[in-house]
Amino acid sequence: MSNTGYARVSTDDQDPAAQIDALTAAGCDPIFVEHASGATMQRPEWHACNRGLGKGDTLTVVRIDRLGRSLADLVSTLDDLAARGVHFRSLTEGIDTSTSIGRMVYQLAASFAEYERALIRERTCAGIDAARAAGRRHSRTSNETSHVNCMITARVSLRSLDS
Numbered sequence: 001m002s003n004t005g006y007a008r009v010s011t012d013d014q015d016p017a018a019q020i021d022a023l024t025a026a027g028c029d030p031i032f033v034e035h036a037s038g039a040t041m042q043r044p045e046w047h048a049c050n051r052g053l054g055k056g057d058t059l060t061v062v063r064i065d066r067l068g069r070s071l072a073d074l075v076s077t078l079d080d081l082a083a084r085g086v087h088f089r090s091l092t093e094g095i096d097t098s099t100s101i102g103r104m105v106y107q108l109a110a111s112f113a114e115y116e117r118a119l120i121r122e123r124t125c126a127g128i129d130a131a132r133a134a135g136r137r138h139s140r141t142s143n144e145t146s147h148v149n150c151m152i153t154a155r156v157s158l159r160s161l162d163s
Helices: 017-025 044-051 071-083 100-133 142-162
Strands: 003-009 031-035 058-061 087-090
Touching: 003 017, 003 044, 017 031, 031 044, 071 087, 071 100, 087 100
Parallel strands: 003 031, 003 058, 058 087
Antiparallel strands: none
16 A cells, blocks of 8 residues: 655746655655646656556645646546545645545535536536527537547547556
8 A cells, every 4th residue: 555646847947846845754655746737637647656556555645736727637536546446635635535524525526526517518508599599500510520529539549548
């Protein structure tokens, strides 16, 4: 059962030393260090870190935003870790999914993410209905549909690599 640290800074100009020090003080070994944007989960050090995590291990970050900036990505990642029996710990926010209060905080965050997705879906449907009522219709051209299908296939292929 390892306590694995993950540190991330967005640019090469930023110094991850403070994160590394905090993770070392928290007993993390190994520590994966990334110089990449948090806007996407497609990061090489994150993938290496994630592949090494197994049942009973703990992933520790200094702040939850070091793992990712998108709430949807964070919830998806934390769901994946939980399904694999991996605990999550964020030092700054005090989240520790190996404890009952940590799981509760995580579940609250997941509930807000689900609510956010529902609001987006409702706004999208309302916008489509309003456009139809105004007589506007938009459908994808065959070229757009081909591009979307290609993107979906690529995403499915990338997901299979994560397994």
